[in-house]
Amino acid sequence: xxxxxxxxxxxxxxxxxxxxxxxxxxxxxxxxxxxxxxxxxxxxxxxxxxxxxxxxxxxxxxxxxxxxxxxxxxxxxxxxxxxxxxxxxxxxxxxxxxxxxxxxxxxxxxxx
Amino acid sequence: xxxxxxxxxxxxxxxxxxxxxxxxxxxxxxxxxxxxxxxxxxxxxxxxxxxxxxxxxxxxxxxxxxxxxxxxxxxxxxxxxxxxxxxxxxxxxxxxxxxxxxxxxxxxxxxxxx
Numbered sequence: 001x002x003x004x005x006x007x008x009x010x011x012x013x014x015x016x017x018x019x020x021x022x023x024x025x026x027x028x029x030x031x032x033x034x035x036x037x038x039x040x041x042x043x044x045x046x047x048x049x050x051x052x053x054x055x056x057x058x059x060x061x062x063x064x065x066x067x068x069x070x071x072x073x074x075x076x077x078x079x080x081x082x083x084x085x086x087x088x089x090x091x092x093x094x095x096x097x098x099x100x101x102x103x104x105x106x107x108x109x110x111x112x
Numbered sequence: 113x114x115x116x117x118x119x120x121x122x123x124x125x126x127x128x129x130x131x132x133x134x135x136x137x138x139x140x141x142x143x144x145x146x147x148x149x150x151x152x153x154x155x156x157x158x159x160x161x162x163x164x165x166x167x168x169x170x171x172x173x174x175x176x177x178x179x180x181x182x183x184x185x186x187x188x189x190x191x192x193x194x195x196x197x198x199x200x201x202x203x204x205x206x207x208x209x210x211x212x213x214x215x216x217x218x219x220x221x222x223x224x225x226x
Contacts, residue, residue, distance in 0.1 A: 043217040099168055102155040
């Protein structure tokens with residue numbers, strides 16, 4: 001059974017600092033997604049990573065995928081308060097039908 | 113921009129009652145999904161649906177759950193006899209036919225079972 005683990009689960013940081021969220025998964029997959037969720041809201045797609053070595057950047061967020069290490073990272077550069085949210089990684093498991101297996105989520109709080 | 117919609121946004125029901133959660137997927141999408149998220153926890157897969165049949169379901173999706181696409185636009189999740197532990201946010205998602213097959217999520221229905 002596929003397991004997806006994120007760390008840290010809680011992260012409190014100051015504006016202007018850099019930090020990285022890690023997402024490890026236990027079985028072969030070459031598709032990984034990052035989502036953002038604000039309290040009480042739905043899941044907003046941030047990044048789709050489709051191959052080994054994929055790197056995508058949007059503003060202060062950058063995501064990468066290493067399929068050999070079964071690891072994805074979400075790097076935050078010079079954090080701002082607006083980035084406070086919960087971030088989920090999800091691994092695509094295609095076995096005749098697609099389903100996403102989510103990590104536990106990382107609750108990120110950015111303090112002024 | 114096309115989006116997945118869900119109704120109602122909040123449903124309160126008594127234990128043992130039947131509920132139907134409704135979703136309208138993005139119009140040219142062919143794959144449909146239900147996920148749930150118990151408060152403060154991770155998002156869990158329930159079921160995927162394609163070509164008018166279930167493609168895959170999780171252990172959570174037992175005989176109390178069913179899905180249907182009754183009219184070519186709506187996609188519904190029915191819980192026959194709700195339990196307290198069914199209280200959660202239920203998200204519908206849909207995806208298209210591209211290789212990326214990115215899933216787009218609706219705003220969710222918060223189900224509260226009393």
